[in-house]
Amino acid sequence: MEMSQPPAAEADWWRQAVVYQIYPRSFADSGGDGLGDLGGIISRVPYLAWLGIDAVWLSPFYPSARVDGGYDVDDYRDVDPQLGTLADFDEMTARLHGRGIKVIVDIVPNHTSDRHAWFREALAAPKGSPARDRYIFRDGQGRDGAQPPSDWPSTFGGPAWTRVQDGQWYLHLFTERQPDLNWQNREVRDDFLTTLRFWSDRGADGFRVDVAHGLAKNLVEPLERLDGQAALVSPLDGTHPLWDRDEVHGIYAEWRRVFNEYDPPRVGVAEAWVHPSRRSRYASPDGLGQAFNFDLLEANWNAGEFLQVITDNLADAQQHGASTAWVLSNHDVVRHASRYGLPAGDCLSSTQNAKTWLLSNGTSPEPDRGLGLLRARAATLLMLALPGSAYLYQGEELGLHEVADLAPDVLQDPAFLRSGGAEKGRDGCRVPLPWTTGGPSFGFSTRAAHLPQPAWFGPLSVQAQEHDPASTLALYRQALSWRRRFHAAENLEWMPGTNGQVLHFGRPGGWQSVTNFGPRAVPLPHGTVVVASSPVQEGLLPADTTAWVIPPAPDRVARRQSRRYGPASDAVPLIRRDSIGPPPGP
Ligand code: NOJ
Numbered sequence: 001m002e003m004s005q006p007p008a009a010e011a012d013w014w015r016q017a018v019v020y021q022i023y024p025r026s027f028a029d030s031g032g033d034g035l036g037d038l039g040g041i042i043s044r045v046p047y048l049a050w051l052g053i054d055a056v057w058l059s060p061f062y063p064s065a066r067v068d069g070g071y072d073v074d075d076y077r078d079v080d081p082q083l084g085t086l087a088d089f090d091e092m093t094a095r096l097h098g099r100g101i102k103v104i105v106d107i108v109p110n111h112t113s114d115r116h117a118w119f120r121e122a123l124a125a126p127k128g129s130p131a132r133d134r135y136i137f138r139d140g141q142g143r144d145g146a147q148p149p150s151d152w153p154s155t156f157g158g159p160a161w162t163r164v165q166d167g168q169w170y171l172h173l174f175t176e177r178q179p180d181l182n183w184q185n186r187e188v189r190d191d192f193l194t195t196l197r198f199w200s201d202r203g204a205d206g207f208r209v210d211v212a213h214g215l216a217k218n219l220v221e222p223l224e225r226l227d228g229q230a231a232l233v234s235p236l237d238g239t240h241p242l243w244d245r246d247e248v249h250g251i252y253a254e255w256r257r258v259f260n261e262y263d264p265p266r267v268g269v270a271e272a273w274v275h276p277s278r279r280s281r282y283a284s285p286d287g288l289g290q291a292f293n294f295d296l297l298e299a300n301w302n303a304g305e306f307l308q309v310i311t312d313n314l315a316d317a318q319q320h321g322a323s324t325a326w327v328l329s330n331h332d333v334v335r336h337a338s339r340y341g342l343p344a345g346d347c348l349s350s351t352q353n354a355k356t357w358l359l360s361n362g363t364s365p366e367p368d369r370g371l372g373l374l375r376a377r378a379a380t381l382l383m384l385a386l387p388g389s390a391y392l393y394q395g396e397e398l399g400l401h402e403v404a405d406l407a408p409d410v411l412q413d414p415a416f417l418r419s420g421g422a423e424k425g426r427d428g429c430r431v432p433l434p435w436t437t438g439g440p441s442f443g444f445s446t447r448a449a450h451l452p453q454p455a456w457f458g459p460l461s462v463q464a465q466e467h468d469p470a471s472t473l474a475l476y477r478q479a480l481s482w483r484r485r486f487h488a489a490e491n492l493e494w495m496p497g498t499n500g501q502v503l504h505f506g507r508p509g510g511w512q513s514v515t516n517f518g519p520r521a522v523p524l525p526h527g528t529v530v531v532a533s534s535p536v537q538e539g540l541l542p543a544d545t546t547a548w549v550i551p552p553a554p555d556r557v558a559r560r561q562s563r564r565y566g567p568a569s570d571a572v573p574l575i576r577r578d579s580i581g582p583p584p585g586p
């Protein structure tokens with residue numbers, strides 16, 4: 001393995017990359033069975049290159065019963081036969097690399113599936129055996145051990161413990177078909193190092209780490225009670241028995257050593273639902289390198305919330321030498337075009353608000369789809385102007401809304417099935433993509449897709465948008481192309497125009513982004529508008545719109561001398577969340 005240090009630019013490709021998330025089973029089907037596959041991705045590599053992204057992240061494509069959309073993995077070093085073969089993975093990677101696109105694979109270390117060879121071995125083995133020690137088996141409480149070993153709940157509802165035939169219980173923080181691994185077991189740790197090398201050797205450039213904050217658990221007896229405080233976001237001191245414990249970083253330090261065996265070093269992006277102040281530990285250069293910043297995804301559409309999230313996260317990233325990984329949509333939340341078309345709920349995050357709305361099958365309150373899309377376009381353009389990397393979710397470039405009215409009998413998500421309908425679940429953002437205006441599944445497959453697509457997908461298909469300069473697809477392409485041209489240091493300077501309605505900032509090189517969150521048009525800064533999320537005219541920026549502006553040359557020179565915001569050594573002191581007062585009025 002080549003150990004020499006690669007040039008910084010290549011080693012740091014991920015710091016400001018635009019990563020496109022592919023949910024393989026819903027992206028494109030080449031096999032004609034209604035389920036997306038690697039052949040489908042291969043067939044769409046030209047599209048991904050044309051779109052202008054830097055990398056793809058593939059949600060799991062491993063052998064799986066799909067109890068949890070593939071996040072129940074039977075074998076970490078193979079491809080689900082329904083999705084293809086290892087040879088297909090190699091071909092896909094080669095084709096993507098050939099177009100300059102990096103590949104990030106999803107790794108699911110908190111739990112295996114119940115079909116994994118290790119779990120089958122554990123069930124067949126006696127209490128206290130090495131096979132059981134790879135998982136978290138315990139005796140129950142009460143008479144005959146008939147009560148679960150602790151009061152820990154499963155994230156998808158119900159208890160986190162299931163009893164097996166000999167009376168012991170095993171832990172599963174998700175469904176009972178996803179038993180949690182014991183990360184105190186050396187064999188478990190070593191096996192994942194083997195998996196990281198397996199995919200790195202096959203050309204994977206990085207790893208998205210599922211439930212990164214869950215691997216280290218306090219298993220000291222008696223198991224700590226939670227007494228109902230089961231929130232995913234844990235306390236700030238790393239003392240929660242299940243989430244975000246400090247020891248978890250010892251695991252990622254080992255992973256980092258493996259990443260650094262490669263040239264360029266591999267990178268990890270943590271899915272860690274932790275307090276923002278603890279996120280950067282996951283993203284440190286000694287750890288995974290990156291962690292999703294879910295704050296923007298949670299924020300409601302208003303200037304104050306966005307300003308706070310941006311300043312806070314850039315400050316944290318700068319302090320820890322990390323880059324920020326911005327996200328507006330992914331396979332776990334209601335699409336942002338739908339979220340922003342809803343009235344903001346009382347004290348609720350944008351995603352919580354939308355989850356409640358989903359329970360009405362998308363009817364109450366009646367969403368304003370036009371407004372939602374307008375704002376989604378503006379939010380995306382703002383996000384793409386920020387320093388750091390940006391993660392896009394398949395279909396957002398088409399302006400897709402959530403499919404909120406899927407009938408109960410087609411739903412696949414355990415969040416729906418295990419909650420007895422108390423949650424609608426995440427299938428509505430996982431409906432297969434429309435590629436063409438018609439056909440059995442709008443070009444996704446030669447037959448009906450594994451989740452039904454609504455008729456309104458046709459006019460939003462790639463075919464319907466690819467030649468329309470006003471389309472959302474065209475906006476994404478323009479933005480990605482300008483972003484590439486504007487590529488600059490990870491600095492940002494707030495401009496005086498920033499207030500309770502408008503966020504206006506400049507980036508190195510002099511270009512600026514300005515977003516109007518308010519209901520009335522505001523004056524545009526001087527200069528040339530190179531891309532805008534909705535039509536601008538007569539020097540005005542309409543409501544719910546972002547524009548990128550190149551100011552006249554003298555302004556750019558002056559700005560270059562001015563304050564910076566980012567990892568540069570002469571950066572100004574950072575604005576912390578606690579030092580930000582309410583944004584100045586309009
Ligand atoms: C996070 C993944 O994004 C989600 O889809 C999955 O259900 C859970 N982790 C469990 O693996």
